[in-house]
Amino acid sequence: MIRLVPRTETPALLQVVTPVLAVLATMLAGGLLFAVMGYDPVAAIKTIFWDPLFGPAASYSRPQLLVKAAPLILIASGLAVGFRAGIWNIGAEGQYIIGAITGAAVALTAYPAAGMWIFPAMVIAGAAGGWAWGMIPALLRNWFGASEILVSLMLVYVAQRIAAWMAFGPMKNPEGFGFPGSRNLQQYPAAANPELIPGTGAHWGVVAAVLAVLATWFLMSRHIRGFHIRAAGAAPRAARFAGVKPETLVAFCLGLSGALAGMAGLFEVAGPAGQITDKVGVGYGFTAIIVAFLGRLHPVGILLAGLLLALTYIGGELAQLTMNLPAATVQVFQGMLLFFLLGFDLLTRYRIARRITA
Amino acid sequence: MFRAQGIGKSYPGVRANDDVSFWVAPGEIHALLGENGAGKSTLVKMIYGLVRPDDGQMTLNGQPHQPADPRAARAAGVAMVFQHFSLFDALTVAENIALGMENPPPRRELSARIAQVSRDFGLPLNPARRIVTLSAGERQRVEIIRCLLQNPRLLIMDEPTSVLTPQEAELLFATLRTLADRGTAILYISHKLDEIRTHCDRATILRHGRVVDSCDPRAHSARDLAAMMVGGAMRPIDRSGRRAGEVLLQVGALSQPAPSAEGTALKSVALTLRAGEILGIGGVAGNGQDELLAALSGEARSAPGTILLGGADLSRLGPEARRRAGLLAAPEDRLGHAAVPDFSLAENALLTAGARKGLVRKGLIDRPAARAFAESVIRAFDVRTPGPGTAARALSGGNLQKFVIGREVIQAPRVLAVNQPTWGVDAGAAAAVRQSLLDLARSGAGVIVISQDLDELLELSDRFCALNEGRLSDPVPTEGLTLDRIGLMLGGAHGMEVAHP
Ligand SMILES: Nc1ncnc2c1ncn2[C@@H]1O[C@H](COP(=O)(O)OP(=O)(O)OP(=O)(O)O)[C@@H](O)[C@H]1O
Numbered sequence: 001m002i003r004l005v006p007r008t009e010t011p012a013l014l015q016v017v018t019p020v021l022a023v024l025a026t027m028l029a030g031g032l033l034f035a036v037m038g039y040d041p042v043a044a045i046k047t048i049f050w051d052p053l054f055g056p057a058a059s060y061s062r063p064q065l066l067v068k069a070a071p072l073i074l075i076a077s078g079l080a081v082g083f084r085a086g087i088w089n090i091g092a093e094g095q096y097i098i099g100a101i102t103g104a105a106v107a108l109t110a111y112p113a114a115g116m117w118i119f120p121a122m123v124i125a126g127a128a129g130g131w132a133w134g135m136i137p138a139l140l141r142n143w144f145g146a147s148e149i150l151v152s153l154m155l156v157y158v159a160q161r162i163a164a165w166m167a168f169g170p171m172k173n174p175e176g177f178g179f180p181g182s183r184n185l186q187q188y189p190a191a192a193n194p195e196l197i198p199g200t201g202a203h204w205g206v207v208a209a210v211l212a213v214l215a216t217w218f219l220m221s222r223h224i225r226g227f228h229i230r231a232a233g234a235a236p237r238a239a240r241f242a243g244v245k246p247e248t249l250v251a252f253c254l255g256l257s258g259a260l261a262g263m264a265g266l267f268e269v270a271g272p273a274g275q276i277t278d279k280v281g282v283g284y285g286f287t288a289i290i291v292a293f294l295g296r297l298h299p300v301g302i303l304l305a306g307l308l309l310a311l312t313y314i315g316g317e318l319a320q321l322t323m324n325l326p327a328a329t330v331q332v333f334q335g336m337l338l339f340f341l342l343g344f345d346l347l348t349r350y351r352i353a354r355r356i357t358a
Numbered sequence: 359m360f361r362a363q364g365i366g367k368s369y370p371g372v373r374a375n376d377d378v379s380f381w382v383a384p385g386e387i388h389a390l391l392g393e394n395g396a397g398k399s400t401l402v403k404m405i406y407g408l409v410r411p412d413d414g415q416m417t418l419n420g421q422p423h424q425p426a427d428p429r430a431a432r433a434a435g436v437a438m439v440f441q442h443f444s445l446f447d448a449l450t451v452a453e454n455i456a457l458g459m460e461n462p463p464p465r466r467e468l469s470a471r472i473a474q475v476s477r478d479f480g481l482p483l484n485p486a487r488r489i490v491t492l493s494a495g496e497r498q499r500v501e502i503i504r505c506l507l508q509n510p511r512l513l514i515m516d517e518p519t520s521v522l523t524p525q526e527a528e529l530l531f532a533t534l535r536t537l538a539d540r541g542t543a544i545l546y547i548s549h550k551l552d553e554i555r556t557h558c559d560r561a562t563i564l565r566h567g568r569v570v571d572s573c574d575p576r577a578h579s580a581r582d583l584a585a586m587m588v589g590g591a592m593r594p595i596d597r598s599g600r601r602a603g604e605v606l607l608q609v610g611a612l613s614q615p616a617p618s619a620e621g622t623a624l625k626s627v628a629l630t631l632r633a634g635e636i637l638g639i640g641g642v643a644g645n646g647q648d649e650l651l652a653a654l655s656g657e658a659r660s661a662p663g664t665i666l667l668g669g670a671d672l673s674r675l676g677p678e679a680r681r682r683a684g685l686l687a688a689p690e691d692r693l694g695h696a697a698v699p700d701f702s703l704a705e706n707a708l709l710t711a712g713a714r715k716g717l718v719r720k721g722l723i724d725r726p727a728a729r730a731f732a733e734s735v736i737r738a739f740d741v742r743t744p745g746p747g748t749a750a751r752a753l754s755g756g757n758l759q760k761f762v763i764g765r766e767v768i769q770a771p772r773v774l775a776v777n778q779p780t781w782g783v784d785a786g787a788a789a790a791v792r793q794s795l796l797d798l799a800r801s802g803a804g805v806i807v808i809s810q811d812l813d814e815l816l817e818l819s820d821r822f823c824a825l826n827e828g829r830l831s832d833p834v835p836t837e838g839l840t841l842d843r844i845g846l847m848l849g850g851a852h853g854m855e856v857a858h859p
């Protein structure tokens with residue numbers, strides 16, 4: 001029989017190799033799945049992983065890569081900081097939605113005024129909204145010991161209800177012929193988040209994502225706060241001895257990841273999405289959890305993982321269009337990726353051994 | 359019964375074992391002696407299947423012994439009590455023991471067996487308690503009982519008595535003797551030479567990973583054994599040149615509720631500490647030692663006015679602010695409390711020395727400075743390790759202990775509080791650690807030493823108090839005190855006995 005035996009030492013190389021292995025295994029298993037469903041597996045994998053970048057229609061899909069990767073990277077950077085400390089914010093999706101709403105609220109209130117201050121004010125409001133939504137699980141944990149995992153997750157559903165109410169009620173476009181949904185911010189220049197360099201897909205969210213990667217890298221490797229976060233995750237008692245207050249860390253990590261998620265929501269609603277609808281949340285907040293782990297909670301890893309998962313979004317849509325693959329393909333792929341990653345991760349902590357009979 | 363032949367093992371930068379050969383007979387209590395980092399733990403980890411030897415062979419009962427993992431080793435009849443605990447904090451004693459078993463019996467039966475063994479061997483333990491609530495000594499007991507339940511043929515003990523009280527240790531030796539008389543071979547690692555001289559049949563001595571000698575420990579004095587380990591004579595401790603100065607630390611009416619259901623509440627603890635003075639606090643583990651240290655270090659805050667340093671009230675301040683004020687502490691549990699196991703020594707230096715040593719400026723970490731500081735601790739305290747980049751968990755137990763104490767001493771505190779400063783430290787290094795505490799006091803600092811080792815307290819302290827169920831006795835001058843008198847004085851401290859009259 002084969003068993004798992006804890007490793008005494010973890011080879012450093014495995015840390016880098018496992019995510020790559022997970023991606024390859026996902027392609028393999030995905031191909032197998034397509035073959036069983038009667039599609040050409042090689043063509044399907046090529047459509048998802050190759051064509052968006054280098055295929056015939058690449059000029060349309062390539063800009064989409066940055067558009068989709070930006071919110072993933074922005075959110076995942078914040079989540080990873082908390083995950084390093086053992087603080088599990090699972091509700092980034094909710095913070096994203098609230099950030100989109102509070103950010104849009106600034107624009108809709110200011111409408112139709114023009115002014116340089118409007119867009120920055122929206123960004124701040126979006127971050128503040130996400131921060132506040134993240135502080136709810138933080139305070140509940142600090143005051144009552146409530147699990148931040150459950151509370152943050154539940155708040156996603158509350159946020160979705162609030163978004164629906166906004167889209168049908170207070171934020172409904174008065175000139176929208178009764179259709180649900182707010183004004184389109186793309187058509188309101190002072191509030192719009194346009195493509196900065198034509199043909200790249202890069203909007204302010206991309207800039208923010210790059211800044212977030214740099215800032216969290218700096219925080220985790222150079223700043224004492226990041227050091228304390230790592231210490232708290234590795235040995236909570238030692239961190240407390242060093243002088244870390246667990247309550248402060250909980251508030252900091254949930255607040256930071258909430259603010260970044262809220263900002264991502266604002267950039268999306270002011271840019272690619274354009275308006276508040278009952279479907280503002282499209283799952284970036286959940287996918288970002290996969291991005292964070294696939295990227296090994298490391299800023300550079302997150303950058304790469306964000307681009308890869310963005311690719312699965314675009315490739316999935318492309319495959320749906322050109323090959324008639326089911327719409328659930330993307331989710332299946334992302335699910336498989338996490339599954340394989342966790343599976344291979346086991347091998348960094350355990351090695352396989354044959355059972356020796358007693 | 360057990361034989362090792364030419365065993366070798368290398369780690370990056372160190373040859374932990376080199377051509378080690380020795381044997382253990384059935385019914386024998388065999389001591390493994392050596393300085394910190396001599397390779398004792400590495401050797402027994404190979405016997406227990408945790409580490410694979412690079413070269414050499416082992417035989418057990420005439421069969422080749424090449425365990426792929428601890429499970430295989432256990433199946434072959436080897437059991438081990440570790441130097442560092444491998445218990446899950448959140449689980450109960452019984453659950454932890456069940457986890458380590460191949461086919462755990464039903465919970466009720468297991469609890470009954472645990473209770474039975476703990477009675478038989480005089481190691482009191484409640485199977486329903488959660489590990490997180492146990493003191494270090496009690497945790498060790500869990501490990502020992504876990505092994506005894508397996509009825510092993512070769513029992514390995516890596517420093518099992520370092521956190522036991524002398525009385526508990528005596529009981530353990532009675533247990534070991536019974537086991538040995540039934541034919542179990544026992545391989546025993548300890549730095550307590552007197553203990554080895556009274557209880558072990560034979561000793562193998564390691565130095566720098568090699569076997570340098572094998573002898574009958576009863577035929578040698580502790581001093582001889584120590585000399586064999588280090589390959590040279592030891593320096594006597596120097597207590598001279600200290601004078602009590604002004605009052606530095608005043609603790610008064612310090613009462614703290616128990617931090618957990620099984621923790622100990624502190625009950626109006628009061629003490630004064632003068633510059634240049636060493637105050638010894640004796641008592642059995644679990645009587646408030648950890649809680650007292652936490653109240654001093656700032657991990658636990660207390661009522662205003664209960665802790666004054668040079669007249670300034672520190673009671674409400676956290677560990678960082680207290681360090682800046684000059685009150686430093688070193689807790690007992692080095693892996694996971696005093697140090698982060700997965701962090702390098704440089705990072706662990708940063709853990710407590712950030713403010714006083716200027717390793718952090720405006721929130722930014724000065725990594726070269728942290729490295730340099732770690733290096734200075736390593737040099738000054740003779741920590742045997744390849745360098746400041748080594749992870750704390752890769753250090754031998756005693757070497758990490760030297761690092762953890764050295765890190766605080768080098769910061770030149772006004773007051774230093776240490777708990778079990780020489781736990782698991784070899785005789786030579788223990789003398790060095792004690793000397794460094796004396797030197798610190800000579801330079802005008804006040805030192806509080808909490809320890810279960812009466813010899814240590816007598817050797818170091820100027821005044822002595824006993825901590826018993828969270829109450830601190832009035833101090834008595836150590837001058838002229840004998841171990842017997844302390845034993846009497848500690849009448850209130852249950853189970854505290856004199857190590858060796
Ligand atoms: N996992 C590891 N990685 C690297 N080096 C290691 C590792 N484990 C042990 N060493 C090194 O091997 C040497 C022997 O260590 P070992 O733990 O066997 O010493 P020891 O005799 O048990 O000492 P102590 O009395 O302090 O417990 C030391 O120099 C130590 O730093």
Ligand SMILES: [Mg+2]
Nearest residue numbers: 399441754755
């Ligand atoms: Mg050891």
